[in-house]
Amino acid sequence: MAHSPESTAMDERTLADAIGRNRASRERFQGLEYARLRDTVAGYRRGSLVLPDGSVIPGYPSIGRVQSLGAGLRRHYSGAFWVEEKIDGFNVRIFRWQGRTYAATRGGYICAFSTDRLPDLLDSAILDDEPDLVLCAEIAGPENPYLEGAPPGVAEDVAAFVFDMMRTGRTGFLAQGEKMARLRDHGLPSAPIFGRFLPADLDALQALVLRLDAEGSEGVVLKGEQPGEGRAKYVTGRSNVADIELCGDQLLDLPPEYFTNRLLRLGLFVNEHAQAGDADLERRLGRALINGVTAAVDRSRTIGRVGRRFRCRFRQRRNAEAFMAHIKATGGQRVRIDPEMPRREGAFWVLEFERILERMTGTLANALSGASQYD
Amino acid sequence: MAHSPESTAMDERTLADAIGRNRASRERFQGLEYARLRDTVAGYRRGSLVLPDGSVIPGYPSIGRVQSLGAGLRRHYSGAFWVEEKIDGFNVRIFRWQGRTYAATRGGYICAFSTDRLPDLLDSAILDDEPDLVLCAEIAGPENPYLEGAPPGVAEDVAAFVFDMMRTGRTGFLAQGEKMARLRDHGLPSAPIFGRFLPADLDALQALVLRLDAEGSEGVVLKGEQPGEGRAKYVTGRSNVADIELCGDQLLDLPPEYFTNRLLRLGLFVNEHAQAGDADLERRLGRALINGVTAAVDRSRTIGRVGRRFRCRFRQRRNAEAFMAHIKATGGQRVRIDPEMPRREGAFWVLEFERILERMTGTLANALSGASQYD
Structure with missing residues (x-):
């Protein structure tokens, strides 16, 4: 693998030491043995991958969330920033190793599905x-094995949206111009780039955000051009409702802050963008919560368990099997896979499976049995 | 104080030992020194009071909640049970000591306000x-110092609703007939008693619950007549929405399960009573959540803090002052009382104070400053 002169590899001793201290672990994907960082090691963040020659695919950093658009702009940007659409999918880093192209998840596992x-x-x-x-990309669409829901415009299967580029062994991202040139020259699918804004363009940015809110988009990512002015994300009010719609049946299986954080963000959005009293929004939120629970109650009554079904397709059977082995190993009893999976459908191998919502399953069975609860 | 022969006093040594182990604590209300149990001691539950002669005002037991009315009836009752209205207030026990009548909170403090x-x-x-x-009673109404909201029918100040009777030093309650005779003979205000039901009366009970749901009542308490068949409570769907309406501005200050538990109960109620798709209910729930947060955001923007105002009235200034001392001691910095309190209004001393919602105050100030959040 070619390296640019500035890149830094990780020496074997550093890696072995990190593994010994449980800050990294050895993983294997088909013929490739690699390590993933479970914590920061030698300046590389959690989620980084270390390849056999010590070269490092850097972890993707967390992006801070602003909950007030106007105040966030004033606080974080003195100069120009780029605005891109935030796509609601899962984050992968796509890289080449010995002639094969791989995709790794945020946590640093090579993802059999995405690859x-x-x-x-x-x-x-x-x-x-x-x-x-x-290439840093979001993979999104209804047929993905990690999360339910899909951005508007991806009606079936999945699609990729490249939004950042990095280099092996180096921290930081390619500058916006370098990234855009490469996206264009290679015709790569990218997250929509809405343009370059200045802090004084708040009105235009608010109008954009309200349009995205109405269209069902998740929100925006801001990327500062000035030295030291980094990234920030800002989500639409309705994306919070959409998350609650998708996850209402997981009321007890997600951390309760999943719901309270989204309700807080929604309230802040409604307040900032003068949407108070929007009857459609109110009804949609209430319905999302009620229907999520009643759907779970119905499943508990009829089949005795509450779960969520996933479906995704693979080109190669061995990748489907590698993925199944991965979710069995990491999801434990909570995953149910029918024995005939993967099933051939046309050119693809289809995998369907169910993740059991254990707390909803147990709590609803108890409630429907008439048992008393002391709270 | 007269004791019936079966009553049991607590000897000094048992109490002193419990205090030494932090299972009880000494308290004082004006001239009266008493102890309250912080945990079970000698068979008396948490919240019991021990008076100077060792006589015990028993703690009020928790009542189990059923979340499915039909299944709950089948599981808990083989014979008749009484159905009473559950009043949404705070629980006190009213007792006589040396000629004076006192009211104690669930936790075992003598309550200066109720007394x-x-x-x-x-x-x-x-x-x-x-x-x-x-006398076990619920005190409810808009002017109480503990909780917001009031049952339908208590438009101002507070009212008491007796729903159980016990005897000093003895466990268990007076039988329903004995209680009802005393309520009637002494003209005591009581929680509405809807009558005696059999497990086969499920339809009638469901109709009653739906009427209470529409009227804004909190729900019902069932009290079994058969030996070993105890109590159960069941709340209406809309009472969960009402709780969320009242507490939406406390989204981060209440345990998040406060919200998720109520949403779960609402979903179970909607499912059992075929209210799915009720647009009014959906909108009311969504509005409750959105308005709670936006009201808090408005207060954060305008006065820089989020709090809840309480108002209550006292007959005697010294009781108002005792109550103020109590909330200062137990509420710490979270309570703000204006220096001119209590304030004379007609025949009463009025106390107004504010409980600060610290997490909402801090989180909203941070969000409105434009700060980034990593989640």
Whole structure:
């Protein structure tokens, strides 16, 4: 693998020491043995991957969330920033190793699903020219194995949206202009880029956010151009309602802050954007919460358990099997996979499985049995 | 104080030992020194009071909640049970000691507010005839110092609703017939008693619950007549929405389960009573959540803090002052009382104070400053 001169590899001793202290773990994906960082090691953050020659695919950093758009702009940006759409999917880093292209999850696992589907999602020829490039993309759509819901515009299967580029062994991202040139030159699918804004463009940005809110988009990511002015994300009010709609049946299985945080963000959005009294929004939120629970109650009454079904497709059977092994190993008893999976459908191998919501299953069974609860 | 032969006093040594182990604590209300149990001691539950002669005002037991009315009836009752209205207020036990009548909170503190107002709430002459009687009552109404909201029918100040009777030093309650005779003979205000039901009367009970749901009542308490068949409570769907309406501005200051538990109960109620798709209910729930947060955001923007105002009235200034000392001691910095309190209004001393919602205050100030949050 070619490296640019500034890149830093991780020496074997550092890695072995990190593994010994449980800050990294050895993983295997088919023929490839790699390590993933479970914590910061030698300046590389959690989620970084260490390849056999010590080269490092850097972890993707957390992006801070602003909950007030106007105040957030004033606080974080003195100069220009780029505004891109925040896509509601899962984050992967796509990289080349010994001629094969892989996709890794945020946590640093090579993802059998995303890796399998890469040829359908984008043309990775750019990695022939620049093999140390790492493409950061969101994979989103109804047929993904991690999360329910899909952004508007992805009606079936999944799609990829590249939004950042990094280099092996180096921290930081390619500058916006370098990234945009590569997206364009290689025809890569990208998250919509709405343009370059100045702090004084608050009105235009608010109008954009309200349009995204109405369209069902998750929100925006702001990327500062000035040195030291970084990234911030800001989500629409309705994206909080959409999250609650999708997860109302998981009321007890998600941390309760999942719901209270979204309700807080929704209230802040409604307040900032003068949406108070919007009857449609109110009804949609109430319905999301009530229907989520009643759907779970119905499943508890009829089949005795509450779960969520996932479906995704693979090009290669061995990748489907690698994915199944991964979720069995990490999801424990909570995952149910029918024995005939993966099932051939046309050119694909389809995998359907169910993640059991254990607390909803147990609590509803208890409630429907008439048992008393002391609270 | 007269004792019936079966009553059991607590000897000094048992009490001193419990205090040493922090299972009880000494308290003082004006001239009266008493102890309250912080945990079970000698068979008396948490919240019991021990008077100077060792006689014990028993703690009020928790009542189990059923979340499915039909299944709950089948599971808990083989024979008749009484159905009473559950009043949404705070629970006190009213007792006589050396000629004075006191009211104690669930936790075992003598409540300066309730004790002060007893002459306005009920005629305690029954305690002249039976001084070892303990009246268990809910005190409810808009002007109470503990909780917001009021049951339908209490438009101002507070009212008392007796729903159980106990005897000093004895466990268990008076039988329903004995209680009802005393309520009637002494004209005591009581929680509405809807009658005696059998498990086969499920339809009638469901109709009653739906009427209470529409009227804004909190729900019902069932009290079994058969030996070993105890009590159960069941709340209406809309009472969960009402709780959320009242507490939406406390989204981060209450345990998040406060909200998720109520949403779960609402969903179970909607499912059992076929209210799915009720647009009014959906909108009311959504509005409750959105308005609670936006009201808090408005207060954060305008006065820089989020709090809840309480107002209550006292007959005697010294009781108002005792109550103020109590909330200062137990509420710490979270309580703000204006220096001119209590304030004379007609025949009463009025106390107004504010309980600060610290997490909402801090989180909203941070969000409105534009700060980033990492989640």
